[in-house]
Amino acid sequence: MSETVTGRGGSEEASREETVNETQSERVSYLRAGHTLRSWFFTTDHKRIALLYLISVTFFFFIGGMAAGLMRTDLLTPQGDVLSNEGYNRAFTLHGVIMVWFFLIPSIPNVFGNFLIPLMIGARDLAFPRLNLLSWYIYWIGGLFTLWVLLAGGVDTGWTFYTPLSSMFANGNVVMAAAAVFVVGFSSILTGLNFIVTIHTLRAPGMTWGRLPLFVWSHYATSVILVLATPVLTVTLALIVAERLFGLGIFDPALGGDPLLYQHLFWFYSHPAVYIMVLPAMAVVSELVAAAARKPVFGYWFIVFSSLGIAAVGFLVWAHHMFVSGMSMYVGAVFSFLSLVVAVPSGIKVYNWTATLWKGHISLDPPFLFAMGFIGLFVVGGLTGLILAMLALDVHVHDTYFVVAHFHYIMVGGTVSAFFGALHFWWPKMTGRMFSIGWGRLTALFIFFGFNMTFFPQFILGYLGMPRRYHVYDPQFQVLHVLSSAGSTILGFAYLFPFAYLLYALRYGKPSGDNPWEATGLEWTVPSPPPKHNFDEIPVVTREPYDYEVEKEGGA
Amino acid sequence: MRSELRPLALVYLGLLALLALTVAGSFLPLGHASPAVSFGIAMAKALLIVWFFMGFRREGWAVRLAVLAGLVWLTILLSLTLLDLLTRNWLMPHFGT
Amino acid sequence: MTRSGLVEEPFSDPEQQRRAALFGMTIFLATEILLFGGIFAALIFYQAAHREIFVETSRELHIWIATGNTVVLLTSSLFAALAVAAAKAGNGKATGWLLGVTAALGLAFLGLKGWEYALEYGEGLLPLAGGDAKLGEPGKRLFMDLYLMATGLHAVHVTIGVCLLLFIAARIATRATRMPEQATTIEVSTLYWHLIDVIWVFLFPALYLVR
Numbered sequence: 001m002s003e004t005v006t007g008r009g010g011s012e013e014a015s016r017e018e019t020v021n022e023t024q025s026e027r028v029s030y031l032r033a034g035h036t037l038r039s040w041f042f043t044t045d046h047k048r049i050a051l052l053y054l055i056s057v058t059f060f061f062f063i064g065g066m067a068a069g070l071m072r073t074d075l076l077t078p079q080g081d082v083l084s085n086e087g088y089n090r091a092f093t094l095h096g097v098i099m100v101w102f103f104l105i106p107s108i109p110n111v112f113g114n115f116l117i118p119l120m121i122g123a124r125d126l127a128f129p130r131l132n133l134l135s136w137y138i139y140w141i142g143g144l145f146t147l148w149v150l151l152a153g154g155v156d157t158g159w160t161f162y163t164p165l166s167s168m169f170a171n172g173n174v175v176m177a178a179a180a181v182f183v184v185g186f187s188s189i190l191t192g193l194n195f196i197v198t199i200h201t202l203r204a205p206g207m208t209w210g211r212l213p214l215f216v217w218s219h220y221a222t223s224v225i226l227v228l229a230t231p232v233l234t235v236t237l238a239l240i241v242a243e244r245l246f247g248l249g250i251f252d253p254a255l256g257g258d259p260l261l262y263q264h265l266f267w268f269y270s271h272p273a274v275y276i277m278v279l280p281a282m283a284v285v286s287e288l289v290a291a292a293a294r295k296p297v298f299g300y301w302f303i304v305f306s307s308l309g310i311a312a313v314g315f316l317v318w319a320h321h322m323f324v325s326g327m328s329m330y331v332g333a334v335f336s337f338l339s340l341v342v343a344v345p346s347g348i349k350v351y352n353w354t355a356t357l358w359k360g361h362i363s364l365d366p367p368f369l370f371a372m373g374f375i376g377l378f379v380v381g382g383l384t385g386l387i388l389a390m391l392a393l394d395v396h397v398h399d400t401y402f403v404v405a406h407f408h409y410i411m412v413g414g415t416v417s418a419f420f421g422a423l424h425f426w427w428p429k430m431t432g433r434m435f436s437i438g439w440g441r442l443t444a445l446f447i448f449f450g451f452n453m454t455f456f457p458q459f460i461l462g463y464l465g466m467p468r469r470y471h472v473y474d475p476q477f478q479v480l481h482v483l484s485s486a487g488s489t490i491l492g493f494a495y496l497f498p499f500a501y502l503l504y505a506l507r508y509g510k511p512s513g514d515n516p517w518e519a520t521g522l523e524w525t526v527p528s529p530p531p532k533h534n535f536d537e538i539p540v541v542t543r544e545p546y547d548y549e550v551e552k553e554g555g556a
Numbered sequence: 557m558r559s560e561l562r563p564l565a566l567v568y569l570g571l572l573a574l575l576a577l578t579v580a581g582s583f584l585p586l587g588h589a590s591p592a593v594s595f596g597i598a599m600a601k602a603l604l605i606v607w608f609f610m611g612f613r614r615e616g617w618a619v620r621l622a623v624l625a626g627l628v629w630l631t632i633l634l635s636l637t638l639l640d641l642l643t644r645n646w647l648m649p650h651f652g653t
Numbered sequence: 654m655t656r657s658g659l660v661e662e663p664f665s666d667p668e669q670q671r672r673a674a675l676f677g678m679t680i681f682l683a684t685e686i687l688l689f690g691g692i693f694a695a696l697i698f699y700q701a702a703h704r705e706i707f708v709e710t711s712r713e714l715h716i717w718i719a720t721g722n723t724v725v726l727l728t729s730s731l732f733a734a735l736a737v738a739a740a741k742a743g744n745g746k747a748t749g750w751l752l753g754v755t756a757a758l759g760l761a762f763l764g765l766k767g768w769e770y771a772l773e774y775g776e777g778l779l780p781l782a783g784g785d786a787k788l789g790e791p792g793k794r795l796f797m798d799l800y801l802m803a804t805g806l807h808a809v810h811v812t813i814g815v816c817l818l819l820f821i822a823a824r825i826a827t828r829a830t831r832m833p834e835q836a837t838t839i840e841v842s843t844l845y846w847h848l849i850d851v852i853w854v855f856l857f858p859a860l861y862l863v864r
Contacts, residue, residue, distance in 0.1 A: 044662075118663070125663040127673045193680045200618055201673040202663055228629045231684040235691035239802065248780060248798040250695060255791040255798070256706075261698050264637045265691050315632055319640065328644040331636070538665070560738035568731040572724065579720050582862040591700070594858035602851045609734040610847045611840070616672070619679045626683030630690040637694050641701055 023511045025527035026432050033532040044129035045532060050115035051430070052136055053106060060102035060143065061495075063150070067095035069492060071471070072454075072485040078478055080471045088471040089156035090172065094149070096159025097177060101184050102143055104415055105273065108280035109226075110139075110191055112422045113219045115430060117195060119523035119530060120213045122204025122539045127197040135190040142184030149173045149180065158469065160270070163251040163262045167243040175244055178237045185230045185237075188276075192226030195219055204522070206541035213521055213545055214290075214297060217304045218283030221311035225272045225279070229315070233269035236262065260327055267318035275314040277411055278378075279307060281418030282349055285371045288421050289353045291519040292368035293360025296546040299352045306345035306352075313342045323394045332391050339389035346382055350375060365517065366440025370421030373448040377413025381406055384459065399469075402462025405455045413451050420447065420498065427502060428516045432529040433509030439501040446494035453487025520546055567608040574601050659834055671837045678841045682848045685810075689852050692803045696859050699795060706792030711863035713778060714800070718769045719861045722762050723853065729758035730850045733818075733843040740839040745832040748839060749825035755846065756818040759811050766808055800860055807849070807856060814846045 026032060030047045033039070040048060070091050074082040083091060114132065118125055126132050149155055155172040157165055166174050199212070199220050212220075240262075242248040251257045290297045297303065319327060319335040353375060362368065384406040387393050397403065420443070428434050457480040462468075466477050473481070515524040522541070526534060578597040586593055607613050612620055664670040700707050736751035773779045777786030780797045788794040821842055824830040830838060 123663055127663060128677060129662060189681075189684050193677055193684075196680055197673050197677045198663075200676060201669055224625070227680055227684055228625060228687055231688035232633065232691045235688050235806075238806070239691070239695070242798075242802055246781070248802055249795065250798055250802065252795075255795040256699070256703050257795055258641075258698070258702065260640070261637065261695060264640065265633075265694060268633050268637075315629060316636070319636070326644075328640045328642075328646070330643040330646060331640040334636075334639075561735070564731060564734050564738070568727065571727045575720065575723055575727070578858060578862065579716070582716075582858075582864055586864065590862075590864040591858075594862045594864075595855070598855050598858050601854045605730060605847055605851050605854070609730050609850075610844055611734075611737065615675065618672075618676055622676065622679040622683050623686070626686035626690075630686055630693070633687075633690055634694050634697055637698055638701060641698055 023432060025514075025531075026511075026529060028531050029432065029527070029529035030532045031431070031529050042133070044125070044133055046114050046118050046126050046129065046132060047430075047530060047534075049132050049136055050111050053110040053114060053139070056136070056139065056143065057103050057107050057111060060098050060146075061107075063147075064095050064098035064103055065492065065495065067091045067098070068488065071095065072488045074471050075473075075481045076485050078473050078475045083471065085471070086156060089158075089469070090154030092469060093155050093158055093177075094146075097155075097181065098146060099411075100159055100273070100277075101181050102139075102146060104277045104411055105188060106139060106184075106191075107277075107415065107419050108284060108422060109195070109219060109222055109276075110135075111419075112284065112426060113195060113222075113280060114191075116426065116523055117198060117216055117219060118202070119526065119534055120216050120521055121199065121202060121207050122522050122535065122541065123198065123202035124533050124535065124538075126194045127202055128194050131190050132194055135187045135194070138187040138190070139184055142180045142182075142187065145176055145180035145183060149177045152176070160266060161237070161240060162266075163240065163243070163259045164253065167240050167249075167251060175241050178241050182234055182237045182241075185234045188226045188230045192223035192230075195223040196227065199223075204538050204541055207522075208541075210300075211541055211543075211545050214286035214300070214303050214307075215283040218279050218286065218307045221307040222276055222279040222283075224308075224311050225276050225314065229269045229272040229276070232265055233273075236265040236269070239265075260322065260325055263322050263325060264319065267321045268315070271318035271321065272311075272314045274407070274410065275310050277415045279310060281374060281378075281415040282307065284418040284422040284425075285353065285374050286349075287519075287521070288367045288371035288425055289356050290546045290548070291425070291517050292362055292365065292371065293357045294363075294518075294548045295356055295360045295550060296544075296548055297352065298355035298358075299348075300545065302348050303352050306348040309345040310342065313338065313345070317342050317389075320389050320394070323391055324398045329391075336389055336391040336394075340386060343382060343386055343389075346378075350379060350382075364441070365424075366437060366444050367421050367425035367517070369441055369444035370417050370424060370447075373444060373451075374414055374417040374421065376448070377409050377417060377451065381409030381413060384409065397462055399467055400462035401458040401466045401468055404468045405458035405462060408455045408458070413455070417447060417451075420444070423498065423502070425517065426523075427505070428512030429523060429528050429530070431506055431509075432512055432527075433505045434512040434516055435505035435509055436501045439497060443494055443497040446490060446497070450487050450489075450491030450494050454484050454491050455487070457481075457484045457487075520548060564608065567604050571601055571604055574604075671840075674837050674841050675844070678844045682844060685848055685852070689803075689806070689856075692799070692806065693855065693859065696799055696803065699799065700859075700863060703792045703795065706790065707796050708863050710793045710796040711861060713776075714861050715769050715772060716861050718765055718772075719857060722765050722769075723857050725758050725762045725765065726850045726853050729755045729762070730847050732758065733846045737836070737839050737843055740832045740836040743833040745825050745828075748832055749822045752818045752822040752825070752839070755843075756815045756822065759815040759818070759846075763808060763811055763815070766804065803856055803860060807852060810849050810852070814849050817842050818846065 030045055040052065043049060070083060071088065074080055074088060080088060152173050155174055155177040157170045157174060161178060199216060239250045243250055243252065249255045249257055251259050251262045253259065286297060286303060317335060317339040319331060320339045323332050388397065388403060388406055424440050461477055461480045464477070466473060512528050514526065514528055522539060574597050578594050581593050582590065606623065660667050660670055664673065732751050732755040736748050736755065739747040739751055770779060774781065774784035777784060778788065778797060779785060780788055780794055780801055788797055821830060821838060
């Protein structure tokens with residue numbers, strides 16, 4: 001580990017305690033550029049906003065996680081003995097709403113995208129810093145609505161708000177929950193807009209499109225989806241609220257309205273939303289794999305175009321959620337084909353990562369282990385996705401635990417692993433301190449095994465016919481449910497580990513230096529933690545991306 | 557500013573002419589061609605506004621691409637959703653519903 | 654023309670800043686296209702499903718008020734475009750007045766729309782309590798539900814646009830915004846106004862000219 005910056009500050013205090021005091025870079029960093037609450041809550045610094053988001057999404061991650069814990073406890077026995085039927089419905093609805101809109105979608109883009117995109121392209125901030133702050137406040141308005149729903153007794157429609165259940169029959173706070181998602185959508189839109197404009201207009205001299213880190217490219221693709229898909233969800237939720245509040249029955253079958261139209265509009269957003277969650281994860285993994293293998297990324301342009309391809313084709317597959325809904329079977333066949341097509345760019349990425357590792361000098365650091373976890377779990381999630389994309393096979397497993405397992409492999413196994421990978425990889429950059437590598441490795445392993453123990457049994461459960469969204473089930477499924485619940489306990493504890501050692505590192509960790517992983521990229525050329533304005537002078541880029549020195553054959 | 561007045565006024569007159577055309581056209585018995593005609597005219601009006609009033613004729617490709625992407629994605633939404641409705645009972649009546 | 658004081662933090666020159674502002678607004682316009690896109694999808698979907706009753710109901714709307722309203726909005730767009738020309742030429746006073754006229758035409762649009770709603774309410778065509786006497790037939794109510802949602806959402810946008818333009822006109826009047834240094838502000842805000850016009854250009858045939 002290169003120690004370009006050492007803890008020189010305050011020799012008297014340093015001797016008094018074992019803690020390393022402020023380093024020189026920390027003194028002038030964004031973290032010390034103001035200590036008042038005001039300097040945090042009214043900051044326009046993208047790095048501080050990223051930290052605000054980090055705290056916020058972690059908060060919602062634990063609320064959503066608690067709902068999951070309740071459900072897994074209830075599912076230990078075939079009877080519903082912890083939650084009432086109504087309570088179970090409310091638990092999985094809030095779990096879905098919170099995890100999708102308040103954790104997964106903002107997680108990587110709003111924390112790491114916010115922090116890193118300006119640093120990676122050589123800019124002092126995002127194009128619209130105040131809009132960035134506004135987006136965080138909008139996120140919290142939506143978040144407070146959700147917490148209100150939680151306290152007021154919840155909502156039981158499922159995170160999909162299907163009509164006519166949501167518009168005509170559901171009791172509970174549908175309007176408030178829909179309003180929460182409606183509001184948080186604007187936060188997504190503003191973030192996506194900000195990223196696109198930033199990447200277009202604020203690249204440093206020499207930072208051509210072909211030199212952009214893959215992290216930035218993938219976030220560009222994500223932003224395109226955020227901007228083009230979210231408004232459709234916004235208006236669809238507005239239509240539900242109008243139906244519930246003012247009786248304007250747009251989807252009411254009694255008036256000739258069609259609930260399938262609702263499903264089309266909803267999935268036009270919500271399928272691409274899956275790519276909003278997974279593309280940033282792929283962004284992270286591309287960086288992690290290259291840094292761990294110490295080699296240039298294999299097939300840079302293939303990865304770039306597969307990101308853009310996923311963003312585009314991802315919009316053409318939504319109706320595979322509706323195969324058994326009574327939709328036209330001809331359209332079903334078209335969507336089935338297109339859903340298989342979207343697997344191609346994802347496959348290209350996996351092959352490219354693997355090829356990048358080939359003959360690399362791999363270091364088994366925590367970020368790399370998380371990246372490997374992502375690739376393994378993403379492949380399982382992706383391949384079971386192919387089963388679900390096929391019209392005939394889907395009929396058998398539709399709305400069973402097979403689907404639940406599939407999308408948790410993508411979203412939790414994939415995105416959450418990548419989120420933790422990013423957190424470990426860039427933690428030294430964000431805070432200037434190195435955490436315990438051993439604990440990091442252990443966490444990565446525990447998350448991987450806990451995750452598989454939780455969700456692999458659910459594939460079998462689903463294949464055997466256990467429907468999703470039920471908490472009273474046939475006793476023959478109990479063994480697998482208990483296994484899954486046991487796994488979720490391990491997973492839950494593994495998610496808590498980083499809390500301890502990352503926060504411990506804040507105070508007792510060794511100063512990390514500018515570039516602890518010896519990675520390429522502009523973000524590693526600035527001090528850790530970076531100064532308020534990122535670069536004293538806007539850098540001029542003359543090197544290709546990922547220009548790790550490849551050792552010659554037989555070389556040391 | 558003087559030099560701008562003439563082309564903008566001409567575009568404005570063109571827009572009013574198209575409006576007259578589409579209202580008049582709606583009273584003709586065009587049958588199933590009627591929506592195509594009225595949306596075609598609306599598209600022409602929109603192009604005039606975007607190109608001249610919004611000044612897109614002077615802007616770079618990025619700005620044009622942003623609006624174009626909005627339109628292309630809207631087309632995806634409309635066409636695939638409509639395709640479902642139109643083929644739902646095709647060949648096999650009342651298969652689904 | 655370029656005063657360095659007007660270049661804000663992440664940007665290094667005014668041209669870069671102008672490009673970013675315009676690009677940001679156009680992306681926002683794309684999101685607006687898709688926002689209304691959801692309503693257009695519903696309109697087109699249901700028009701294909703319930704063609705006859707939709708044609709019949711559309712004929713009962715006040716096409717002449719709507720045509721007049723289209724003229725009002727197109728005219729307002731002309732004034733908005735002229736305001737940009739004036740702003741670029743450095744004529745702050747003319748810019749302020751032209752924006753004022755644009756906003757006034759927006760208010761006229763809202764007035765006419767309100768009058769139209771009142772007429773429909775009286776005729777029993779509006780799907781609100783007390784105003785829906787003639788909406789017994791399901792398809793008819795479905796069309797009017799969509800009509801009210803579409804025009805209502807559009808009216809909300811017009812209201813926001815009017816407020817925005819009046820705010821900028823006031824800032825020009827008090828010299829808080831200066832031309833031509835801040836002409837980009839006018840360009841960006843009028844882009845939004847034009848989009849409101851474009852959306853109406855499509856709502857008009859989709860609601861009033863269904864034949």
